[in-house]
Amino acid sequence: MTTPISFTPPAGARAYHLRTARGEFAVVDAPVATGAEPRGVALLLPGFTGSKEDFHFLHEPLAARGYRTIAVDGRGQNESDGPADDEAPYAQQELARDVLAQAAALDTPLHLVGHSLGGQIARAAVLLDHSPFISFTLLASGPGQISPSQQQRVKLLHDALAVMTMPEVWQAILAMGPPEEVGGPARGFGELALLRRRWLNHKPAQLLATGRQLLVEPDRVTELAAVPLPFHVLSGARDDTWPVTVLDDMAVRLGADRTVIPGAEHSPNMDQPLPTAHALADFWDKHPQQY
Numbered sequence: 001m002t003t004p005i006s007f008t009p010p011a012g013a014r015a016y017h018l019r020t021a022r023g024e025f026a027v028v029d030a031p032v033a034t035g036a037e038p039r040g041v042a043l044l045l046p047g048f049t050g051s052k053e054d055f056h057f058l059h060e061p062l063a064a065r066g067y068r069t070i071a072v073d074g075r076g077q078n079e080s081d082g083p084a085d086d087e088a089p090y091a092q093q094e095l096a097r098d099v100l101a102q103a104a105a106l107d108t109p110l111h112l113v114g115h116s117l118g119g120q121i122a123r124a125a126v127l128l129d130h131s132p133f134i135s136f137t138l139l140a141s142g143p144g145q146i147s148p149s150q151q152q153r154v155k156l157l158h159d160a161l162a163v164m165t166m167p168e169v170w171q172a173i174l175a176m177g178p179p180e181e182v183g184g185p186a187r188g189f190g191e192l193a194l195l196r197r198r199w200l201n202h203k204p205a206q207l208l209a210t211g212r213q214l215l216v217e218p219d220r221v222t223e224l225a226a227v228p229l230p231f232h233v234l235s236g237a238r239d240d241t242w243p244v245t246v247l248d249d250m251a252v253r254l255g256a257d258r259t260v261i262p263g264a265e266h267s268p269n270m271d272q273p274l275p276t277a278h279a280l281a282d283f284w285d286k287h288p289q290q291y
Contacts, residue, residue: 007197007198008056009059010030010056010060012030012031013029013031018102019105020104021101022101023101024081025073025080025102026052026078028052028056028059029068029070030069030070031068032067036064036066038066038068039065039066039285039288039289040067040109040111040288040289041070041109042068042280043070043099043103044058044070044071044114044118045072045099045114045115046071046072046074046115047119048210049202049207050077050115050118051077051079052073054071054267057273057277058276058277061277061281062280062281065278066281067111067280074118074121075098075206077203078198078201078202082203084203084204084205085204087205087208087209090208090209092124092213093124095124096125096128099112100128103133109133109134109289110134111133111134111137111284112126112135113137114136114137114138115140115269116267118139119142120214122136122138123224126224127220130228133229134230134284135283135287136227136229136230136232137233138231138247138250140234140235140236140241140242140266140267140268141242142241142246142250143246145217146215149240150240151214151215154214154215158208158211158212160172161204166199166202167200169199170196222253224254225254230256230257230283231251231256231257232280232283233247233254233257233259234258234260234279234280235261235264235268236261236267236271237261237263237264238264238265257286259279259283261275264276
């Protein structure tokens with residue numbers, strides 16, 4: 001069952017805008033828990049229509065394991081600014097360079113985690129320059145384009161954005177039943193109000209450009225496997241966006257650690273945050289940051 005969404009940062013975490021060479025990005029930065037031995041730092045990238053808030057329930061258990069975690073809104077996502085009508089700044093290579101700029105601004109070796117679309121953007125960043133990163137976890141993020149059923153829904157969203165306002169599209173999303181990549185499972189009224197606010201904060205050009213990326217993304221697993229980083233493929237036991245068997249195969253091709261979270265679907269970070277946090281920390285513990 002999905003954990004209720006919260007837009008309030010967890011206890012001890014700080015919300016601010018991270019200044020980088022490529023602009024400012026909204027982040028939630030959660031320090032290591034008091035009394036815990038510092039073990040490393042992680043950068044968390046959200047998926048399509050998502051935001052840094054999707055990781056709220058990971059921060060505290062990871063802090064208790066000794067990890068500082070920084071979840072970020074990408075360019076044009078939620079509280080990070082970006083152009084509303086120009087799609088060029090949202091090309092995958094541009095978003096990948098944003099990730100590298102975020103890493104440079106944090107100025108410490110990082111465990112990189114990308115959820116869904118965020119995993120493919122993170123992959124592009126790693127392929128440009130892996131040196132800022134200690135490890136890379138693909139969280140419910142597959143090797144190439146999304147499944148045919150999700151392609152159909154993202155195409156519908158793309159067509160709607162071309163002719164409707166953001167509030168009108170939100171109503172259409174609710175009417176058709178939000179897919180995994182557009183809002184997740186049905187929620188209560190209060191949660192829908194929060195999700196609506198986040199939706200309206202997104203820049204239409206960001207949604208158009210990144211939605212198109214999900215439809216055409218090539219399989220770059222062979223390229224990624226040549227990068228000298230430890231990899232981790234983590235998913236729920238069921239996934240409509242990339243079938244679990246596809247993720248299993250990707251893990252084999254990468255020589256990656258593989259974790260399947262029981263009772264979770266496309267968003268293990270929301271569906272089962274505690275076992276997801278433990279799986280991340282277990283993987284990171286095997287690849288410690290050198291202090």
